[in-house]
Amino acid sequence: MNSDATENTAAPMDRHSELNPPQRDAVTTLSGPLLVLAGAGTGKTRVITARTAELIRSGIAADRILCVTFTNKAAREMQGRIAAQLGGGRRAQKPWVSTFHSLCVRILRQEITALGYPLTFSICDRRDQESIARTALRDIRVGDKTMRPGDLVNRISRWKSAGVTPDTATAHTENDLDFLSAVAFRKYQIALKTSAAVDFDDLLLLTNQLFCEFPDVLSRQQQRFDHVLVDEYQDTNTSQFQIIESLVREHDNLCVVGDDDQSIYGWRGAEVEHILGFQSHFPGAKVVRLEDNYRCTAEILDLANRLVRHNRGRHDKKLIPHKTSGEAVRFAEFPDEVSEAENVVREIKYLVNELEVSIGDIAILFRTNEQPRLFETELRRSKLNYILMGGQSFFDRREIRDMLAYLKAIAQPKDEVSLLRIINTPARGIGNSTVEKLLERSVRQRAGMWDVIPVAIAQKEISAKAGAALGKFQQLLNRYREQFQRAPHDMARIAHQLMDEIDYEGEIQKQYKDPQQQIMRSEMLDQFIESINEYVKRSDHPSLAGYLEDAALEGRDEESDQEKELEQNALKLMTLHSAKGLEFPRVYMVGMEENLLPHRRSIDGDDSQIAEERRLAYVGITRAKDHLTLCRAASRKKFGKSRPSLPSRFLFEMRSDSESAIAT
DNA sequence: AAGGAGGGTTTTTTT
DNA sequence: AACCCTCCTT
Helix, strand or coil, X not given: CCCCXXXXXXXXXXXXXXXXXXXXXXXXXXXXXXXXXXXXXXXXXXXXXXXXXXXXXXXXXXXXXXXXXXXXHHHXXXXXXXXXXXXXXXXXXXXXXXXXXXXXXXXXXXXXXXXXXXXXXXXXXXXXXXXXXXXXXXXXXXXXXXXXXXXXXXXXXXXXXXXXXXXXXXXXXXXXXXXXXXXXXXXXXXXXXXXXXXXXXXXXXXXXXXXXXXXXXXXXXXXXXXXXXXXXXHHCEHHHHHHHHHHHCCCCCEEEEECHHHCCCHHHCECCHHHHCHHHHCCCCEEEEECEECCCCHHHHXXXXXXXXXXXCCCCCCCXXXXXXXXXXXXXXXXXXXXXXXXXXXXXXXXXXXXXXXXXXXXXXXXXXXXXXXXXXXXXHCCCCEEECCCCCHHHCHHHHHHHHHHHHHHCCCCHHHHHXXXXXXXXXXXXXXXHHHHXXXXXXXXXXXXXXXXXXXXXXXXXXXHXXXXXXXXXXXXXXXXXXXXXXXHHHHHHHHHHHCCHHHXXXXXXXXXXXXXXXXXXXXXXXXXXXXXXXXXXXXXXXXXXXXXXXXXXXXXXXXXXXXXXCCEEEEEHHHHCCCCEEEEEEXXXXXXXCCEXXXXXXXXXXXXXXXXXXXXXHCCEEEEXXXXXXXXXXXXCEEEECCECHHHHHHHCCXXXXXXX
């Protein structure tokens, strides 16, 4: 009805004096452990930033304050908000705002070098992990049971974040699957080690290990920070908890902010127990509850409250709406997923073109990454601007991964994962059989790939031709290694030269027949060179390893102003997971069906997994400020086949009254 | 060794 | 429907 997007009617809280009483309480409690239980839309990030600013005003040096976030995006945003809070005069003062992983890398780099060891590991990203997992699983099979690499990586990640090693994992197997994964876990760890690589979880584990084994390292790090603040505390896993606990042990000046109802990362090792048990971990902790919601209309909030009431074992809180009522939440049903996309997009087109709704105010949220495709097609057809957030990132594209693998193999000669990726891309006469033989020998001799080549040639295991190709390839890598070392400021140019020398463009022409694809891929490569350029510009001591580290931790580098503008004028397509922490005037939650939300794989699991899916739905609903539409399709295609799709159980739970809630 | 055809598998969520 | 893997031909 109301055609123009409702402006920020919310939260009169930008000024400190306009904080509501509990918020002010949280902001001005400056020492000791503090738990801020903040429901959705209650201004929790604002409390963190205001509190940080308050600490600085009270005389704490900014660089003795550490704010920890989970994503780089959140870190950047927080940095900006704190700067805004402090105003111009204190612009020079910047607290440390960092993700767990960047924090750990910084600590490791600093301290390991200080201990006199060379720091030469490379960081594996998710794709690398999966490819290691794939080889680890290759000849492991129990009966006909096999495991997908992605599942293994998740399992290993959960183990690692809980401090489980391959040894302890093997000791506690209860079934074949456990045993299978424990064996693969060991192989995975060995592969990482021989590649001189660490994964994301190792960064945290190594930091903890460093703290345990070198007390002076720990105390040095403890003395760096007088205050630590953690956002989204419900998502901390055990190693993250340990790091935080170690850092604040001496002074307990720890402020954590979170909402147990928004814990949606249990599958990767997050433990709600950390937020539920905060007061027993940190005796004497003060607890502040923020229950005044300034974001959602009463109708939206009512729905969210009703849904989440079906979960047990939560801090009971009730969000109080502070917005005048809006329109009713809408429920829509369509015959199939194509029609769902068509209709949602048609409505959006109408809103934007006829009612002058700003397209940047609209978001479509979904459970899985396969869902947005249809919406993309429809949006493009309707000539509506959109961005797919968090999807296939820049560094996930095949050509970028290939180039990165080159750089990694150059930076770290031991990195066999990267080496294997590019050893014959573009084709240079080193075929599968050659690689197989080398791999086999390297496992047998427990030596690196490069080390076994001379023997393999001497034994006539591989052809002279392949041997020559290998020699030439090694020379290429060595030559570039030297060049990158000699002129790190020239990295972008050297990388470009490398690309030309291996004729990667030619490879693209060969691989993709479609000329449009070819153009797009080439553009990607240009952007890749550009991203190196930007790295060199912003860093004091650029190095190849430094660039690769950034690429692994940051994903895409900071958005330019241009991109920010683009983002503002585009509809957002994103998963429920990546929507956490954001808000939009208009939200469409699509695919509200059994097997999708809750997802099939959590239905098969235990109750706690359904509860997590329920929280996911809760997160989605509470992203909406004014308008919310919940959509479902009566049938949906899966693996190319159309099958009937039932409405999500959550739809019934939201609409029914408390009886069923009590029954659970 | 390279390229292409055909067959089988896949889709949770992410720092 | 898209992707990956394997096998087959050259």
